[in-house]
Amino acid sequence: MTEPSPTTPLLETNNLMVYFSSRKKWGEPQRFIRAVDGVSLSLREGETLGLVGESGCGKSTLARAILGLAPVTAGSVHYRGQRIDQFSARQMRPLRQEIQMIFQDPFASLNPRMSVGQIVTEPMSIFQLYSRRERRLEAMRLLDLVGLNPRYMNRYPHEFSGGQRQRIGIARALAVSPKIILCDEPVSALDVSIQAQVINLLQDLQQKLGLSYLFIAHDLAVVRHIADRVGVMYLGRLVESTDTERLYNNPQHPYTRALLSSSPVPDPVAERQRTGIALPGEIPSPETEFPGCRFFDRCLIREASCQTHDPPLEGTEHRVACPLAGKEIAEH
Amino acid sequence: MVRFLIRRLLWFLLTLWTVFTVSFFLMRAVPGGPFDGDRKLEPDVKRMIEQRYNVDQPKWKQYVTHLGMAAGVLSEDGQWRWGLPDLGPSYRIRDYTVNQIIAQGLPISAALGILALSFGLVFGVTAGIIAALNRQNFTDTGVMLLATVGIAVPNFWMASIGIILFVFWIPLLPAAGWGSLSHLVLPAFCLGAPYAAYIARLTRTGMLEVLHQDYIRTAYAKGLPARRVIMRHALKGALLPVVSFLGPAAAGILTGSLVIEKVFHLSGTGTYFVEAALQRDYPLAMGVVLVYTVVLYTMNVIVDISYAVLDPRIKLQ
């Protein structure tokens, strides 16, 4: 096993693939749902890596595969230089203390029959952290940390609003002092005014505790605000990945460009002047097989060769999976 | 669809064979035999009777013969033949074969069952819809109270009350027997009442759930009158739970009810169900079990098909 060097990323995936076999029809070859199809990314200590894409692009499956909750078909996952994708459930256990997850729907992910105190202390008792007495104190400290009154220890999830529930979810994730939190659409179910509170909280906590986030979202504005680096996914592939500023100021991949120009901006003047690249068509089924680029059908800058040539993700600082990246989009 | 039916048919044969085998050996595993009556028979007489019914042969040989006969490929004396299933002679009801007994009783039980089930469906679904639409007011409470009573009251009691009311006080219907449709009205009502009650509850629950769906709101927003929203948009979804209940319910009701048949002096198959088992009439008991299996299995296939017809999202596998 290699000794982790300071440059080793905290978390890394190499050409990660997660395929699910779809139901086989008699007399037809077995098909696969390529949920994640060869994704390489890395998360460094203390940074936030944003992952954006529309439904079905595989961003949530990727997070689950990292935690060993989805089967890895090929490729690898490394944590501090150590390969973890082939770990057994028992080997994975200590890692669950290092990598925690928060979810989109804060109500569905909290047990309605457990009090807030029980919810937050449960992970501590699973990993046998602290004495029984200390656990309660620690839970109260965490509630205070996430901006909830520690007196709420004995209340139940249904007594809280959506934003407060997400705070409870965050407190539960923090209970085992993780290094990484995988955030799966943590604010998309929340009201606008509450969204901002939770984003601020996550940023605060990152500064105070030196956390690393893999922040999965479909909202490009939220990702721009919180992420240091961003990866854009389409149908299981990473199509573009670079620093946040570079990505938003100089998007290269035609899909990234379309995503950015499709997301409405709260400014009527800008909205009216906008020459929107309305992306035609719909996201194809992940069962579809593509001999070439999987964005071909919807692409506005495609050439004939794209249909047969599957573009690799190229570049060092700014990785793009498109040989025509940056090409002028013809008015249509 | 064709593949679905073929698959189901294969499973059906396997199920029948399993049921046959298990019942065959279980029945014979119980101590005592069909001819061990209260009165001791002369050993010679007993041997002769046993010989007549092939009970003296080893179990496996009996099994092969009976299975062959039931499958329609063997005759009683072990000769090859090709024909309808033959369940053999009854041990207890002399001079009758099991086939004859079932052929006589099943039409009565089935006619009674179909009538009872139709009654249960019509009343149950209507009452369920009415209750759901009047949720939590007097009508709803009344209908549901009646439904609870319908489930709770034993049907022999309901039968007695029915006879007192409609035969003696208001002489509308015959008290018992078989012959015309009017003979079936009272027994069908008594047999169907608990089913009606249960179907009413299922319909009400299903309806209430569907009425909360977004697409019902859409239907109202389209300007459709309430009656149309209920009948066209809500009913299909609300009936799904009823349909899945109908499978086992129909099998139970079609194969006859001991109590109702006794009370109204109907010679359906329900009576034999219990008696055959008690008297160790192996062939008759086996016949009744097989008939029940066939009806239950067929009903379940029909339920699956109706599900697919009702809900386009369901594909027959």
Place this chain on the structure above:
Amino acid sequence: MVETILEVKDLSVRFDTEEGVVGAVDRVGFTLMRGETLGLVGESGCGKSVTNLALLGLVPSPPGKIVGGEALYRGENLLEMSAGKLSRIRGNRIAMIFQDPMTSLNPFMTIADQMTEVTMLHLRHTYSEAIKHAITMLGNVGIASPESRIHGYPHQFSGGMRQRVMIAMALSCKPEILIADEPTTALDVTIQAQILELMKQLQESEGTAIIMITHDMGVVANICHRVHVMYAGRIVEQATCEELFARPRHPYTLGLLDSVPRVQKSAAGQLLAIDGQPPDLVHLPVGCAFEPRCRFSEERCLKEQPMLREMTPSGRAACFLDSLDGSKALSKETMDD
């Protein structure tokens, strides 16, 4: 020139719940002009959906109850109309589309059956007329090969396509008013852009007035001409779209605009979030409902409920302050930290 087609005055809706009486909609009034898009903005529970359901008599009752107000459409009060008369307007003159296209279409019926019943009912179409009309409508909303797809079931369509079907169905009687309740919230960004574009095109060609209910300020900026902001069951600000974004007059509007991250702006520290929790509609304060979360709150706000008042010729806000001084807002924010 601009003709009012819908005028809502003092509409109030209450819900009787186990926790108490919820004043879901409290004295809401607005007017809708022919061919315009009016935005109704607010967060969950602010009453924006209930307001519109009430107009069409679709508030579930019990527990809901319209306790006051009127809604004049062509001089007639929708709230007092007989059920029969109202259902002749629903889906015909005033149509509605909903948030979740996955659940808003009936999964048990073909698209053809669901679409034809509308025009057969309101326009007295025969089935063959209706099906022809429905195919044309599906073509208009951008569904490829509508002749064959119309006989499919909703589950055979994607989310975006279902919303197109909903729009086609809603517009099939050429309604004067289309109420769109968060029509793009459940859709992906690129599909949302397609649907908004489609709604704008259809409005242009059909002249339909749209009430756009949304929580997304980006969607408002994209499609609305005028905007009403709702908070705790009341309208707190009315303005033209440009005005609202350039110079919000109510602290809540300002807060909403500040708290959204911008896709075209780089992150500069923290977002200016609105503190506190959404209002508890059972126990609303005596004074301004937004006071507990307001950075500008004064003594007076605790005791008195501010009424909507004219701020500019085209804008009204329910706030005692005449203007929201930017510097004051910021200083209050830093003070709180």
